Amino acid sequence: MTGIAAIVIALLLLMYLAYRGLSLLILAPALAALVALVSVDTPLLASYTQVFMGSAGGFIIQYFPLFLLGAIFGKLMEDSGSAEVLAGAIVERLGESRAILAVVLSCAVMTYGGVSLFVVAFAVFPIAAALFRKANLPKRLIPGTIALGAFTFTMTALPGTPAIQNAIPMPFFGTSPFAAPGLGIMTGLVMLGLGQAWLTYRARQARAAGEGYGEHDSESTPADHLRERAAGKASTWPRYSHSRARGCPRCPWH
Secondary structure (H helix, E strand, O other): OOHHHHHHHHHHHHHHHHHOOOOHHHHHHHHHHHHHHHOOOOOHHHHHHHHHHHHHHHHHHHHHHHHHHHHHHHHHHHHHOHHHHHHHHHHHHHOHHHHHHHHHHHHHHHHHOOOOHHHHHHHHHHHHHHHHHHHOOOHHHHHHHHHHHHOOHHHHOOOOOOOHHHHOOHHHHOOOOOOOHHHHHHHHHHHHHHHHHHHHHHHHHHHHOOOOOOOOOOOOOOOHHHHHHHOOOOOOOOHHHOOHHHOOOOOOOO
16 A cells, blocks of 8 residues: 555545544544554654654644634633624624625624634524524524635635634745735635525525424523623623522523
C-alpha cells in the first residue's frame, strides 16, 4: 500500500470514527501510527516521535492563541446575550416576510465578526424557530438556513474573515487575511445567491404543497433559563427568594 493511499484511508477513517463519537485525541495519533505502519520504508516509532509529534506541537504553538481567544470571544458573546440581541435586531428590521434572508444575514454578521459558528447556531435557532413559525415556513429548513449564513461564505470566502479556515493557510501561502478581495467577494456573493435561491425555491415548493411550520412537541433549547438570564431577561434572584405562593410561571424551580 502506498503512502498516499494510506493517508486517504486514514482520513476517511478519521471522519467516520469521529462522526461515531470517538475522541480525536485518540484517533489522530492512532491513525498516524497506522499510516506509518503500512507505509513502505517508514519506521513506526521515528515517524511518530519525530514527524507526527513535531508537527502537532508546531501546530499547537502557532494556532492555540487564535483558538483560545476565539473561544473566549464567542463565550462572551453568548453569555452576555450580545449574539441574540444582534440576531434579533437584524430579524426585526427585515421582518417575517424575509424570514430566510433575515436568519442568513444574522448568522453571517456574527460569524464574520468572529463569533464561533457553534455559538451562532445555538443563539440564532430560537429566533429562527419563532420567525419561521410566524411566516409559516417548514421547520426543516432552519438547519440549512443557519448553515448558509454561518458555514459558507463568511467562513471561507469573504476577505478578512477571522475564521480558522482563512487563518491557517496564511503562513504557508504568505498571504494576509484580505488576500484576493475581489475574488473572495465574488465567490461569497455566488455562495449567498445560490444558497438563498435554493432555500427560497424549497420554501415556495413547501407552500405550494400546503406544508407549513407544523406542530412540534418541544420548541425549547437546552438551558433556556440560563440563556434568558445571560440576555438579562430572567430573574437573577436566588432560589430561596421565590415563594411557591407567588406562582411565578417563569421560575425554573417551581
